[in-house]
Amino acid sequence: MRLSTRIRPISYLKANAAEILSDIAENRQPMVITQNGEAKAVLQDVASFDQAQETLAMLKLLALGQQDIEAGRTRSARDVAGRLRAKARRGND
Template sequence: MKNTNDNKPVIITQNGEPRAVLQDPKSYEDMRNAIGLLKLLSQGEEDVRSGQVTAQDEVFAQLENLLRDK
C-alpha cells in the first residue's frame, strides 16, 4: 500500500494550459485545514492592526467568571 503522503497532485491540461488538479482526499483535507488556519491568522492580524484586542488577564478573568457562574 502506498503512503498517501507520497501522492503528488496530477495536473490536467487543455491545450498545454493547466485547467484542473487531481489530488488524494487526505491531501485535499490537509490543504483545506491549512487554508482555514491561514484565514484565522489573517483575521487575527487585522484585529490587532485595528486595535480590537483584549488583554490576556482580562480574558482569563472573564473565563473564570463564566465558569464560576455555572
C-alpha cells in the first residue's frame, strides 16, 4: 500500500464523505486528510483499526513479558504446573 496515493485535502473529504467511507471500508486502506497542505488526520475502517489495536495490545504484553524476563521475574514451567495442580486439588476438597 502506498499511502502517498491516498492523500486528500479536507475539502475533498467534505464534498465526498460517503464515497470516501465506502472506499475505505471496501479497500481497507487508510486515507490521509490534509489541511492547509499539512497532514492532519488518518481515516481508517473500523475493522482495520480494531485489528491494529489488538496488535498493539499484544506487542505491549510481549514487551512487559520481556521486561519481566530481564528483571528475573520468572518461574519454571514445572513450578507453575505444580502450583496449578496443588490449587486444583484444594478446589476439589
